[in-house]
Amino acid sequence: MNERELRAFALIAEIGRMDLAAKALGYSQPAISYQIRCLEQSLGTKLFIRDSTGAKLTREGQMVLPSVRAMLMLIDNIKGVTDRHYSSVA
Template sequence: MDDRELRAFTSIAEFGRMDLAAKELGYSQPALSYQIRRLESALGAALLTRGPTGVELTIAGQLILPTARATLVLIEGMKQTAGVADRRR
């Protein structure tokens, strides 16, 4: 599991549609679907249900969404800290 997968998941949750999330992230829809499959495989649970009007989060998806968002905030903080430390060398 990596930040790309978490970003894909949180973006889909935000937009409610795969096509809009893919456009926002600069991915093709198949690439976005691949990221979600990898995340679902790593977690051992389906996170989304796909329908004609968009996607909905499963119960598992609803439960992990806050943690996914918090993890992305932590990752961004780590990148910023590392960048500051690198500039001080």
Template sequence: MHEREFRAFVSIAETGRMDAAARQLGYSQPAITYQIKCLERSLGFKLFTRHPSGARLTGDGRMILPSVRAVLMLIDSIREPHGDRSGELPEEGVAGGTALPLVRRRTA
């Protein structure tokens, strides 16, 4: 499972159309379709039913939508404090920030 797949999933759920989601995210429609197929394969269930008028969430899709939104919010919040500095450490360094306690909890 990848972030881009999650973003495609949420965009389709919100717009109800794969072509609209593709435009919104700057992808081609085949790319969006592929991302959803990959996500469905990873999860082991269908997320949408396809109709000529668009795509509708399945019961499983509706069930996981809040969790996927939460994951994307977490990803966005992790990136937010670091801005566009592409990999640079924050001014105060790792020890002065919140990264060190998170690493300790993970490895302990």
């Protein structure tokens, strides 16, 4: 599991469509689908139910989403600390 997979998961959960999430993240549709498949394999569960109207979270996906959001917030905070550090050093 990596940051890209987590960001893709969170955005798809928010938007409800893989194609729009892929566009927002600058990925192709196949790339974002692959990231979700990898995350699902890593977690050992399906996270979305996919159909022609979009992607809905499974029960497991709903349970995982708050933790993923918390992880992304921590990652963003860490990046912010290092960004502030390097700009004050320069």
